[in-house]
Amino acid sequence: MEKTTIAYLGPAGTNCDEAAHVFASHMGKKSATDNFDFIACPSFAEVFDAVERGQTDYGVVAVENSLEGSVTSTLDLFAFGGTSRIVGQTVLDIHHCLLIAPTADLADVQRVASHPQGLAQCRRFLSEQLRGCETITVSSTAEAARLAADDPHMAAIADEYAAKLYGTQVYAREIGDRVRNATSFALISRNKQPAFSHDGVWKTSLALFLQDNKKGSLNMILSEFAYAGIDLSMIQSRPTKQGLGDYMFFVDILSCESDPRVQTALNCLRLKLREVKVLGTYPLLS
Numbered sequence: 001m002e003k004t005t006i007a008y009l010g011p012a013g014t015n016c017d018e019a020a021h022v023f024a025s026h027m028g029k030k031s032a033t034d035n036f037d038f039i040a041c042p043s044f045a046e047v048f049d050a051v052e053r054g055q056t057d058y059g060v061v062a063v064e065n066s067l068e069g070s071v072t073s074t075l076d077l078f079a080f081g082g083t084s085r086i087v088g089q090t091v092l093d094i095h096h097c098l099l100i101a102p103t104a105d106l107a108d109v110q111r112v113a114s115h116p117q118g119l120a121q122c123r124r125f126l127s128e129q130l131r132g133c134e135t136i137t138v139s140s141t142a143e144a145a146r147l148a149a150d151d152p153h154m155a156a157i158a159d160e161y162a163a164k165l166y167g168t169q170v171y172a173r174e175i176g177d178r179v180r181n182a183t184s185f186a187l188i189s190r191n192k193q194p195a196f197s198h199d200g201v202w203k204t205s206l207a208l209f210l211q212d213n214k215k216g217s218l219n220m221i222l223s224e225f226a227y228a229g230i231d232l233s234m235i236q237s238r239p240t241k242q243g244l245g246d247y248m249f250f251v252d253i254l255s256c257e258s259d260p261r262v263q264t265a266l267n268c269l270r271l272k273l274r275e276v277k278v279l280g281t282y283p284l285l286s
Contacts, residue, residue: 003035003036003037004024004027004035004036004037004057004058005036005037005038005039005055005056005057005058006020006023006024006036006037006038006039006056006057006058006059006060006187007039007040007041007046007047007050007051007055007056007058007059007060008020008038008039008040008041008047008059008060009040009041009042009043009044009047009060009061009062009140010040010041010042010140010142011040011140011142011143011146012038012040012142012165013140013141013142013145013146013158013161013162013165013166014140014141014142014162015062015092015094015141015159015161015183015185016060016061016062016185017038017040017142017161018092018159018161019060019062019090019092019185020038020060021038022090022092022185022285023058023060023088023090023185023187023194023285024036024038026088026090026194026196026285027194027195027196039055039056041059042139044061044062044071044073044074044077045073045077047059047060047061047188048061048077048081048082048084048188051084051188051189051190052081052082052083052084052190054190057189057192058087058187058188058189058192058194059084059187059188059189060185060186060187060188061074061077061185061186061188062074062183062184062185063075063089063183063184063185063186064183064184065094065117065181065182065183066180066181066182066183067117067121067178067181068117068120068121070236070250072238074186075238075250076238076241078205078207078250078279079207079238079248079250079277080241082190083190084188084189084190085188085189085190085278085279085280086186086187086188086205086279086280086281086282087187087188087189087192087193087194087280087282088186088187088194088196088282088283088285089184089185089186089187089203089282089283089284089285090184090185090187090284090285090286091182091183091184091185091284091286092182092183092185093181093182094159094176094181094182094183095159095160095173095174095176095181096118096121096122096157096158096159096174096175096176096181097157097158097159097160097163097170097171097172097173097174097175098112098125098129098155098156098157098170098171098172098175099144099145099148099149099155099156099157099158099162099163099168099169099170099171100148100152100154100155100156100168100169100171101148101149101150101151101152101154101168101169102149102167102168102169103152104152104153104169106129106130106155106171108152108153109130109133109153109154109155110133110134110153110154111133111134111135111136111153111154111155112126112130112133112134112135112136112154112155112156112157113135113136113137113138113143113144113147113148113154113155113156113157114135114136114137114138114141114144114156114157114158115137115138115139115140115141115144115157116137118141118144118157118158119135119137119157121176121177121178121181122157122175122176122177123177124177125172125175125176125177129172130155133155136154141156141157141158141159141162142158142162142165142166144156144157144158144162145158145162145163145165145166145168146162146166148166148168149166149167149168155171156168157175160173186280186282187282188280196283196285200283200284200286201254201283201284202254202255202256202281202282202283202284203233203252203253203254203255203281203282203283203284204252204253204255204256204257204262204278204280204281204282205250205251205252205278205279205280205282206250206251206252206253206266206276206277206278206279207248207249207250207275207276207277207279208221208248208249208250208251208269208273208275208276208277209240209248209273209274209275209276209277210247210248210249210273210274211272211273211274218249220272221249221251221269221273222235224265224268224269225251225253225265227265228261228262228264228265229261230253230254230255230259230261230262230265231253231254231255232251232252232253232254233252233253233254234250234251234252235249235250235251235252236249236250237249237250238250256281257278257281258281266278
């Protein structure tokens with residue numbers, strides 16, 4: 001039996017890797033390990049590229065963090081990239097831990113490594129418990145865990161998923177400055193729609209490109225959805241990269257693309273906008 005392939009931001013042990021396993025568990029397979037191949041990529045751009053080229057069936061990318069906001073590189077890939085669509089979304093709670101080598105003690109630690117967001121989100125703990133230690137920025141929390149596993153003088157800010165994978169000990173849990181920290185991840189595909197068993201919330205994501213930056217353009221967009229009785233869960237602007245002050249909008253709505261109300265609103269917007277790009281209709285999976 002041919003395995004389903006899923007690309008994700010590597011190395012193994014990242015939150016993106018964990019999200020990929022969550023999506024796999026929703027695809028009706030008894031064992032994600034037996035039925036899936038998980039392909040690590042060095043960037044979100046290469047995750048998109050693997051899907052676009054047909055090298056993998058699916059890809060997983062981070063979309064938004066509750067503390068840091070949207071992942072703008074992902075949004076730009078959706079807006080200006082190829083034909084891949086969002087086919088699923090899940091949200092992971094982020095639990096930062098301090099990881100050290102199996103035989104190390106906190107007194108041995110001289111350096112702390114993590115992704116820039118991991119370091120930024122644990123400033124209080126670092127100031128109180130590891131004052132004077134050098135901080136080192138690496139590509140991911142998983143990479144930090146890998147480095148700490150073999151170096152008694154280095155600690156890592158990562159989660160327990162990475163700790164188990166790389167064999168580090170968890171010295172302290174929940175070290176983030178804020179307890180509520182979550183990241184949403186999108187499952188993307190070029191031509192596959194997984195048969196998720198889901199009867200909960202469905203969303204549709206859109207990229208809306210204006211004819212020009214006329215006054216009232218945003219109000220016009222909002223009015224079409226309001227008139228159709230459609231709930232919006234997110235709206236934000238991004239530069240089109242075609243000129244200073246030239247913007248487009250990302251919109252998430254709480255409904256399916258096939259909903260007649262959504263079809264009416266989209267048809268009206270297509271008459272008024274330069275482009276209406278449907279990024280996907282998908283379930284929100286837990």
